[in-house]
Amino acid sequence: xxxxxxxxxxxxxxxxxxxxxxxxxxxxxxxxxxxxxxxxxxxxxxxxxxxxxxxxxxxxxxxxxxxxxxxxxxxxxxxxxxxxxxxxxxxxxxxxxxxxxxxxxxxxxxxxxxxxxxxxxxxxxxxxxxxxxxxxxxxxxxxxxxxxxxxxxxxxxxxxxxxxxxxxxxxxxxxxxxxxxxxxxxxxxxxxxxxxxxxxxxxxxxxxxxxxxxxxxxxxxxxxxxxxxxxxxxxxxxxxxxxxxxxxxxxxxxxxxxxxxxxxxx
Numbered sequence: 001x002x003x004x005x006x007x008x009x010x011x012x013x014x015x016x017x018x019x020x021x022x023x024x025x026x027x028x029x030x031x032x033x034x035x036x037x038x039x040x041x042x043x044x045x046x047x048x049x050x051x052x053x054x055x056x057x058x059x060x061x062x063x064x065x066x067x068x069x070x071x072x073x074x075x076x077x078x079x080x081x082x083x084x085x086x087x088x089x090x091x092x093x094x095x096x097x098x099x100x101x102x103x104x105x106x107x108x109x110x111x112x113x114x115x116x117x118x119x120x121x122x123x124x125x126x127x128x129x130x131x132x133x134x135x136x137x138x139x140x141x142x143x144x145x146x147x148x149x150x151x152x153x154x155x156x157x158x159x160x161x162x163x164x165x166x167x168x169x170x171x172x173x174x175x176x177x178x179x180x181x182x183x184x185x186x187x188x189x190x191x192x193x194x195x196x197x198x199x200x201x202x203x204x205x206x207x208x209x210x211x212x213x214x215x216x217x218x219x220x221x222x223x224x225x226x227x228x229x230x231x232x233x234x235x236x237x238x239x240x241x242x243x244x245x246x247x248x249x250x251x252x253x254x255x256x257x258x259x260x261x262x263x264x265x266x
Contacts, residue, residue, distance in 0.1 A: 015072025023081025075232025
């Protein structure tokens with residue numbers, strides 16, 4: 001669990017951070033200083049990340065009058081998502097961090113997507129629990145997904161990132177909500193937002209929506225490097241960083257039980 005202090009410079013890493021994410025067809029790059037966005041650029045570059053990433057970084061840095069040597073840290077989305085895309089982004093981030101001899105921090109791409117959705121939500125009172133379920137299509141009725149909660153200023157991961165069978169995952173979420181409501185927990189959500197590129201999930205989400213339409217929101221959201229940078233900045237300020245030689249993409253896979261279930265259905 002981390003405290004989200006959006007506007008408190010003291011809570012953030014005291015330097016300029018280059019943040020990037022290449023886990024989807026969209027590619028996002030940002031520069032932040034003490035938790036404040038300096039500049040961000042975002043393009044769709046499906047299967048061409050390797051061609052565009054470094055030129056985009058160089059152009060972004062030049063556009064704000066900086067040099068690579070002005071950077072103090074690198075934050076990178078480590079997936080899950082596109083195998084090739086994530087690998088390109090992580091490799092570029094490691095190369096820059098090693099060359100510049102600055103700290104590097106890996107951030108969940110799904111968590112950044114979820115935080116971006118939570119930050120842009122205006123219909124949920126800030127003091128009320130809001131669950132966010134990021135979804136990326138992993139094909140064969142599966143999704144890269146997790147569960148995050150924003151409750152006041154507290155940001156928490158309730159279910160770690162993984163590749164899950166969507167129908168089974170929705171049943172688990174419905175059961176979790178029912179249990180929390182029955183025991184009247186203060187953490188019971190007033191809203192569950194399903195976020196991501198939602199077109200491929202609309203049909204399978206309908207039964208969940210029909211259970212309680214006032215609870216459920218479906219929202220198209222793309223990953224923004226701003227939120228990779230914000231999460232990275234908060235964690236760097238708390239003394240966390242990754243080993244530049246050890247940081248790797250998150251190529252998450254199905255649990256054994258889910259893999260067996262999928263095999264039986266084919």
